[in-house]
Amino acid sequence: VAIDVSRTSLDHHRWLKEEYDLANLELHRLPIEDVSTLGGDFDLIVSSGVLHHLADPLVGMSALAEVLRPNGVIGIMLYAKYGRLGVEMLQGVFREMDLKQDQESVDRVREALAVLSMDHPVRSYLEIAPDLQFDAGLVDTFLHGRDRSYTVDECIALTEEAGLAFQDWLLKSPYYPHATGDTGFLAGVTALPERQQWSIMERINFRNGCHFFTACHPQRPKDTYVIDFSGDSFTRYVPEFRHECSLEGARLSRYDWSVDLNVDLLACAQQIDGERPVAEIVDMVNRRRKGAGPVALLSLDGARQAFRFLWELDFIAMGIRA
Ligand SMILES: C[S@@+](CC[C@H](N)C(=O)[O-])C[C@H]1O[C@@H](n2cnc3c(N)ncnc32)[C@H](O)[C@@H]1O
Incomplete structure (x- = not known):
């Protein structure tokens, strides 16, 4: 079930519904x-x-x-x-200039963006907002009139x-x-x-x-629902790689960036399959290490640090099984 107050937005959703064959999607203007x-x-x-x-x-x-x-x-x-401080500065400028939601105003916005210095606070926002290539995105961002x-x-x-x-x-x-x-x-x-x-x-x-x-x-x-690393309940969580995360060699990547894993992180990451809880992963890592000779075993604190690192950096989700 999807709702929106605008006919134009709903028309777009009707188009998406057809395009992706979303037979059970109900749309309401509400x-x-x-x-x-x-x-x-x-x-x-x-x-x-x-x-x-x-x-x-x-x-x-x-x-x-x-x-x-x-x-x-x-x-x-x-x-x-804080990411929109630069946007708010420019919204104020465009309000003062009495710009409206029309083509002439969109042109003024584009002209203003073209004269900004490279260190203007809005630059960081421009980099992360792909919709600003389109007129609709410029209107929504700079000429909306009501947002906070x-x-x-x-x-x-x-x-x-x-x-x-x-x-x-x-x-x-x-x-x-x-x-x-x-x-x-x-x-x-x-x-x-x-x-x-x-x-x-x-x-x-x-x-x-x-x-x-x-x-x-x-x-x-x-x-x-709370993911808590302070006690030992984290050993019962089931880690799973998040969308578009993958491990190649010692490099763990998301769609937007990657890190090289140290020995403990890599040993843990290699055993993540969306099924094994942390405790089982730690056991597997340590069984291998015992077989491999005089290598320091993975401690509970080492595992805590490793999984917390991967979770806080959005490489893994932690499943809480009933
Ligand atoms: C920036 S768009 C986001 C659309 C969509 N949720 C998305 O993520 O792509 C904001 C939407 O909120 C809708 N909207 C604004 N006020 C609303 C309200 N009071 N009730 C329902 N929808 C509203 C607008 O019509 C517009 O389609």
Whole structure:
């Protein structure tokens, strides 16, 4: 079931429905605020790039919460404050110049982008926003007229004010300090509570143009969704490579970047098959090492560090099996 308030957007979805033969997709012209009038409830709700355009995003978020099933999940994408500072500067400029949503205004926007210096704050956003090649993308980004952007703390506040529990970021790497080997600033950040780490790191990794996070009802037991490396429950998680991640030799790649793995990381990564829990992987690694002679065994802390590293960098997802 998909909803949108705009006829043009729905027409596009009708075209996509045909193109990909999505026979069971229902489309409704409906504001998100009225989603309960559909009369259904849902296991998974995805709202990407919508709530930040509403007159009152909390009304939209609360409406979604109302139709979420008890163990369901909501995935939300909102604009991120710091990655869009340059966009907000230019939106202000175009507002002052009274630009509208018409061809002449789009031409003015293109001309403005062409005269920006190479270190203008909007440059980092231009690099990560492929829709800006198109007029519609330029209008949506610079001439929309109504949008706002969110910090980490504001995403969490919106979630909690709607009566939901914040679960996690879909892509985690911008929010963690990745302090392996660091004893200075990053190690200091790692010592802070997790939410504070996220809030600090979004100002260090300022290029993030949007936040994508998940939320659920607060009654849902935390151990069914929180990935926790502090105790030894992580040994029961089942790691699996995320979309478009692959291991070739000692090089682990995502579609956008890659890292060379050290001996422990490589030994763990080689045993990840989406079926074995961490404990079994550690056993396998150590059985091989015992057979191979005097090699240091993989400790529980070594495994914790290795899997945490791979998870925080979005190479693996951790499955929690009932
Ligand atoms: C940036 S587009 C995102 C579209 C789609 N979710 C995606 O990820 O490609 C924002 C969409 O939100 C829709 N929208 C804006 N206000 C809405 C509302 N109150 N209820 C439902 N849809 C709304 C717009 O019509 C537009 O199609």
